[in-house]
Amino acid sequence: MASKPHRAMRGPPASTINLSLNNPSVRAVLYQILVVGAVGFVVWYLVSNTMTNLETRKIATGFGFLDREAGLPIGESLIEYTPADTYAKALFVGLLNTLRVAILGIVLATILGTIIGVARLSRNWLLAQTARIYVEVMRNVPLLLQLLFWWTLFRDMFPGPRDALSPLAGVFLSNRGVKIPLLMWQPEYAYVLATILAGIVASYLLHRWAKRRQEATGQQFPVVRTALGLVVGLPLLVFLVLGAPLALERPELRGFNFVGGATLTPEFAALLIGLVTYTAAFIAEIVRSGILAVSHGQTEAALALGLKRGQVLRLVVLPQALRVIVPPTTSQYLNITKNSSLAVAIGYPDIVSVANTTLNQTGQAIEGIAIIMAVYLTISLSISLFMNWYNKHIALVER
Amino acid sequence: MSDTQSHYTSPTFAAAAPEKLPGRTFRDIPPVRWARENLFNTWYNTALTLVIAYFIARFAIGLISWGLVNAVWDVPGTDTRACREIVGIGACWALIGEKFRFIMFGTYPYEEHWRPTVVIFLFLALYGVSAMRRFWNRNLVWIWLAGLTVIGVLMWGGVLGLQFVEQERWGGLPITLILATFGIALAFPLSILLALGRRSDMPAVKVICVTYIELIRGVPLISLLFMASVMFPLFLPEGLTIDKLLRAQVAIILFAAAYLAEVIRGGLQAIPKGQYEAADSLGLSYWQKTGFIVLPQALRLVIPPLVNTFIGLFKDTSLVLIIGIFDLLNSAKTAVNEPAWRGFGLEAYIFVAVIYFVFCFAMSKYSQDLEAELSMHRNR
Numbered sequence: 001m002a003s004k005p006h007r008a009m010r011g012p013p014a015s016t017i018n019l020s021l022n023n024p025s026v027r028a029v030l031y032q033i034l035v036v037g038a039v040g041f042v043v044w045y046l047v048s049n050t051m052t053n054l055e056t057r058k059i060a061t062g063f064g065f066l067d068r069e070a071g072l073p074i075g076e077s078l079i080e081y082t083p084a085d086t087y088a089k090a091l092f093v094g095l096l097n098t099l100r101v102a103i104l105g106i107v108l109a110t111i112l113g114t115i116i117g118v119a120r121l122s123r124n125w126l127l128a129q130t131a132r133i134y135v136e137v138m139r140n141v142p143l144l145l146q147l148l149f150w151w152t153l154f155r156d157m158f159p160g161p162r163d164a165l166s167p168l169a170g171v172f173l174s175n176r177g178v179k180i181p182l183l184m185w186q187p188e189y190a191y192v193l194a195t196i197l198a199g200i201v202a203s204y205l206l207h208r209w210a211k212r213r214q215e216a217t218g219q220q221f222p223v224v225r226t227a228l229g230l231v232v233g234l235p236l237l238v239f240l241v242l243g244a245p246l247a248l249e250r251p252e253l254r255g256f257n258f259v260g261g262a263t264l265t266p267e268f269a270a271l272l273i274g275l276v277t278y279t280a281a282f283i284a285e286i287v288r289s290g291i292l293a294v295s296h297g298q299t300e301a302a303l304a305l306g307l308k309r310g311q312v313l314r315l316v317v318l319p320q321a322l323r324v325i326v327p328p329t330t331s332q333y334l335n336i337t338k339n340s341s342l343a344v345a346i347g348y349p350d351i352v353s354v355a356n357t358t359l360n361q362t363g364q365a366i367e368g369i370a371i372i373m374a375v376y377l378t379i380s381l382s383i384s385l386f387m388n389w390y391n392k393h394i395a396l397v398e399r
Numbered sequence: 400m401s402d403t404q405s406h407y408t409s410p411t412f413a414a415a416a417p418e419k420l421p422g423r424t425f426r427d428i429p430p431v432r433w434a435r436e437n438l439f440n441t442w443y444n445t446a447l448t449l450v451i452a453y454f455i456a457r458f459a460i461g462l463i464s465w466g467l468v469n470a471v472w473d474v475p476g477t478d479t480r481a482c483r484e485i486v487g488i489g490a491c492w493a494l495i496g497e498k499f500r501f502i503m504f505g506t507y508p509y510e511e512h513w514r515p516t517v518v519i520f521l522f523l524a525l526y527g528v529s530a531m532r533r534f535w536n537r538n539l540v541w542i543w544l545a546g547l548t549v550i551g552v553l554m555w556g557g558v559l560g561l562q563f564v565e566q567e568r569w570g571g572l573p574i575t576l577i578l579a580t581f582g583i584a585l586a587f588p589l590s591i592l593l594a595l596g597r598r599s600d601m602p603a604v605k606v607i608c609v610t611y612i613e614l615i616r617g618v619p620l621i622s623l624l625f626m627a628s629v630m631f632p633l634f635l636p637e638g639l640t641i642d643k644l645l646r647a648q649v650a651i652i653l654f655a656a657a658y659l660a661e662v663i664r665g666g667l668q669a670i671p672k673g674q675y676e677a678a679d680s681l682g683l684s685y686w687q688k689t690g691f692i693v694l695p696q697a698l699r700l701v702i703p704p705l706v707n708t709f710i711g712l713f714k715d716t717s718l719v720l721i722i723g724i725f726d727l728l729n730s731a732k733t734a735v736n737e738p739a740w741r742g743f744g745l746e747a748y749i750f751v752a753v754i755y756f757v758f759c760f761a762m763s764k765y766s767q768d769l770e771a772e773l774s775m776h777r778n779r
Binding site for chain 2: 028031032035036039046049050052053054056123124125126127130136137139140141142143144145146148149152153156157338339341342344345352356359365366368369372373376377380381
């Protein structure tokens, strides 16, 4: 890039056409033709080999198999699914399972990572050291090993449903997975939800009004506290006024297994715990470096201006720290999504696992792998686009 | 870009922000005063310290009683009844004693185990030599070539009176080291070309490099390994087959190159324009400019993120387990498949985790020290 003007200077006058090899632009065109030709040849060679092989081995091509009956049992599914359904539906179930673990993982890893990152900066020596050891251990052991570890822990170390551990009332840990109570839907909850929505809208309007008033008069309004009251306090009040209807479906032991409640299968629990604890270590380091990147002078200057502690954090430190934190965190989110493909090793039916079974059953390797790659490229691209948008939103606006 | 930054930031601050942040260390002041300043300076810090200390103590007591006090260290043969009685109460380290060689060397012929042992130490020696800045010159290439030749001879045999061992019988730690070493060593030159190509003026070259890098970085390594194991045979002309380990190795190299290329691109972007212009004004050709002026500076800048990427790749070699290659992790997993030892997976995984940890921790410590050393002129 840097040499562009220079080349123009060294090149011949524009009026004459010089096709000699000493002309850099002629050379550049020649090089590109060579590179494209070489890459094109390799691709053509591989494709033609593949075509011949597919023909001689009589392997079917195309995505026709998607409409056929899969006959493929899937352990857990967010939607109704039976082995009699088509391959397309089986793959969709796998995709939903991937998204489920990835989204939950991203949320939980962000929370845990932020806590640990802040803990590493704590003035309490014991807390900082504990966080440091956690980060070092998690970062230096392969994720696949950690997943196998958690899975084995669930399968071999936890007791059967009869002697399940119960760390909290209604929560049961056994080798069948984690059982948690399920909140039953009550008709009154509709009003509570409506109040929450109304609270959010009211808070937004309040925020706009307060900002305009502050710009006009300089007077401040306690927006955060009022908004908290509107979004949390008011619905709680409605909930209490309606008689606080609360019904939990508790898991109960019947015979050899639990009935009722929600289940996290050992595979899902192991995958989620593994992904979250592993990625949290990386996010912790990012958060720590982001906070350290804001120089102390900024805090001092803000305090000197008379801002309160909370305001310093919200208006001065966090916006600057986020600028450092967001781009690398994006790649961690992408990593969680891509790493969820390790589910195949512990038998959680994610997209890779389902597509792998599909390609083994149909023998159509190319289509199976194309599906996996297309899914991940789409997810990666969407997360990148969203985070780029967010990054632009918070980036430094230069004159 | 985002990935490059993530590699950039984490090691930088790991070195720039020493752990002594909370205050003075033990050595400067008496321990009681140190504890008062760093552990019990306010009421909530005191509460926090006590709560954490309680949990650490509980965890440590549980770990010690499981791992040391109640553990079974030896059983007669494969009679694991003693272990079965204490499942959940104590560890069965007898497994490691019994399966140590299997986990380390897989199914390599038992009498020949000295060969993979020597290979492991040779790898360690090569890593050690490469870590010393004294050897950072042309000779390093010859040292590596010699070392790898010896490693190849030892693993395969068939010459110098060594028994021939086919590749299918290799396993354990040597496989992990081979995959990681060749993966990094061969991906590195490729990644330099990709990074240069991505910054090239030539649109066709740039498009090809960008497409390659983004395509590979957008998909999980697993999909590439599946590709290597089930699709690769279809790519080859009839009659030609490549063994599974080599196919996985190719997938790892292609994967590693895309990630390393992004790290190197970060270094290339950090070189000021004046350096390029100075080289141009001296009349250097593109390759002279790149080889003598740009790359030496750019690579030096990105050593810490490069090492971080190396650590990531070292860990990622464990994924070959999924396509059935006997690396360290897979041999540990297989060791507990035997009926007598079934159910003692945790012990095997902890043992292997320690090995991985030692390698990765050494690398990350090394990168931190190196970074401190290289940036000494800035932190005077």
